[in-house]
Amino acid sequence: MASSTLFHTSLLQNSKNPKPTNLTYRSPSKINCTVKTTPAELPPTQHRVASTESTPSLKNRLNPIRPLSAKYVPFPPNSDPNSVPTTESYSLDEIIYRSKSGSLLDVQHDMEALKQYDGNYWRALFDSRVGTTTWPYGSGVWSKKEWVLPEIGDDDIVSAFEGNTNLFWAERFGKQYVGMNDLWVKHCGISHTGSFKDLGMTVLVSQVNRLRKLGKPVVGVGCASTGDTSAALSAYCASAGIPSIVFLPANKISIAQLVQPIANGAFVLSIDTDFDGCMKLIREVTSELPIYLANSLNSLRLEGQKTAAIEILQQFDWEVPDWVIVPGGNLGNIYAFYKGFKMCEELGLVDRIPRLVCAQAANANPLYLYYKSGWSEFNPVKASTTFASAIQIGDPVSIDRAVFALRNCDGIVEEATEEELMDAVALADSTGMFICPHTGVALTALMKLRNRGVIGPTERTVVVSTAHGLKFTQSKVDYHSKAIKDMACRFANQPVQVKADFGAVMDVLNRHLSDKSPRF
Numbered sequence: 001m002a003s004s005t006l007f008h009t010s011l012l013q014n015s016k017n018p019k020p021t022n023l024t025y026r027s028p029s030k031i032n033c034t035v036k037t038t039p040a041e042l043p044p045t046q047h048r049v050a051s052t053e054s055t056p057s058l059k060n061r062l063n064p065i066r067p068l069s070a071k072y073v074p075f076p077p078n079s080d081p082n083s084v085p086t087t088e089s090y091s092l093d094e095i096i097y098r099s100k101s102g103s104l105l106d107v108q109h110d111m112e113a114l115k116q117y118d119g120n121y122w123r124a125l126f127d128s129r130v131g132t133t134t135w136p137y138g139s140g141v142w143s144k145k146e147w148v149l150p151e152i153g154d155d156d157i158v159s160a161f162e163g164n165t166n167l168f169w170a171e172r173f174g175k176q177y178v179g180m181n182d183l184w185v186k187h188c189g190i191s192h193t194g195s196f197k198d199l200g201m202t203v204l205v206s207q208v209n210r211l212r213k214l215g216k217p218v219v220g221v222g223c224a225s226t227g228d229t230s231a232a233l234s235a236y237c238a239s240a241g242i243p244s245i246v247f248l249p250a251n252k253i254s255i256a257q258l259v260q261p262i263a264n265g266a267f268v269l270s271i272d273t274d275f276d277g278c279m280k281l282i283r284e285v286t287s288e289l290p291i292y293l294a295n296s297l298n299s300l301r302l303e304g305q306k307t308a309a310i311e312i313l314q315q316f317d318w319e320v321p322d323w324v325i326v327p328g329g330n331l332g333n334i335y336a337f338y339k340g341f342k343m344c345e346e347l348g349l350v351d352r353i354p355r356l357v358c359a360q361a362a363n364a365n366p367l368y369l370y371y372k373s374g375w376s377e378f379n380p381v382k383a384s385t386t387f388a389s390a391i392q393i394g395d396p397v398s399i400d401r402a403v404f405a406l407r408n409c410d411g412i413v414e415e416a417t418e419e420e421l422m423d424a425v426a427l428a429d430s431t432g433m434f435i436c437p438h439t440g441v442a443l444t445a446l447m448k449l450r451n452r453g454v455i456g457p458t459e460r461t462v463v464v465s466t467a468h469g470l471k472f473t474q475s476k477v478d479y480h481s482k483a484i485k486d487m488a489c490r491f492a493n494q495p496v497q498v499k500a501d502f503g504a505v506m507d508v509l510n511r512h513l514s515d516k517s518p519r520f
């Protein structure tokens, strides 16, 4: 409720805002920073105004002569030894999703321009924005604007102040179930629309907003979805007044996810196919109609999603965790994490990157099978039904990005059966979390890697939680009522039916209290 109120207020104020004035102050790291504030007569909600400090205002430090910029290049970028050197590139103001050869694209930042500032500078700049309410830097994504879309105007940004999510010390789960004392869960799903997709969608919809203002032919924005991309797309588009169109696999997403685009006024197509079928259709449609493609095939999305990696480092005071475990489906996010960590290393904020683990549901495991083949042969699969329905994907569009990321960080791929992932959810929930099944997949991967001794007991590990558990309550209801065929539901916690009678209630409580065995 609160965040959606802020969302609208921010956009309203942004459009009305007069020009700011400048003040100079010294940031905690002794770097001269210029901050722009608005005149005193402005409304007290000054924090919702546009255009505050920006990197060029810090030019007194290093006299930068290269402006910051970014462009599309074919993936993998030229920096990769296996890439074929090319000069092919495109402005971010072009509407393009694939290179001439049909490969994926990547957003490439002018790293030389970014390197005009050292790691201390970037750390201090990002740290100085934590907790601010100044537009747009109060967003965990736009607090890293220079590394995301350096050239976009603040007025074009469509943001719900996403990001800045809780990095939760999973003390009890860690100690009790995996023998670890340094286990953390990054709750990316505790967000405006309840999943990490907000991080990428703010970037994509902001760029669409800019394109439309530039007069580009974009009548709407479309995606195929297993429920979270569609929720984020429709919310951000609704906020900016941009039409959204979502292709959903009929009867394959949760009710909570389905109602999100409906409520946000999207044009919702429920299609009698699976996600891969919807993805194929949206690609065909967006090549025919002036509908902008919002899936992570579009590399803009990953620029926002990569900020979760930067945010993790920041939350650890720029200490690098040993492992980060990410559930994978269409496989954009695992690459986004790699890219975020790698940029921090290349720009001197940290001196190494973590090892990444991509966790898949065994019922939708094409990456896992590819990994197990020693990366020798990739075959799409027909994904079967899984409680981790948002990753029920058999032909991931970002397969090349995922392999690139995993190979370059000595990464691992793991899988989780339905029973394993649901048990992991129940155990995590019993320690005070309320996680989605996808996070259960990631926790299963952690348990397996701990059992095999791959992850050590004192290694700092972050499990990325990708969606809010409240979107997936039906799976929890089924589990706790032991209503899942062929599943023991070992950790089900069933309510006790009792008569509305004092004696009956006392009997039940006395039996419960005398039972000394811990519940799990």
Ligand SMILES: Cc1ncc(COP(=O)(O)O)c(C=O)c1O
Pocket (backbone or CB within 6 Å): 195, 226, 228, 229, 296, 327, 328, 329, 330, 331, 332, 333, 334, 390, 391, 436, 438, 466, 467
């Ligand atoms: C909740 C949730 N977790 C994980 C994923 C996997 O992310 P990716 O498709 O980037 O691999 C998705 C979407 O695919 C998702 O919605």
Ligand SMILES: N[C@@H](CCOP(=O)(O)O)C(=O)O
Pocket (backbone or CB within 6 Å): 197, 223, 224, 225, 226, 227, 228, 229, 230, 294, 295, 296, 297, 329, 330, 332, 390, 391
């Ligand atoms: N889980 C996703 C699947 C599509 O992924 P995307 O990142 O390519 O949009 C969803 O919620 O739709």
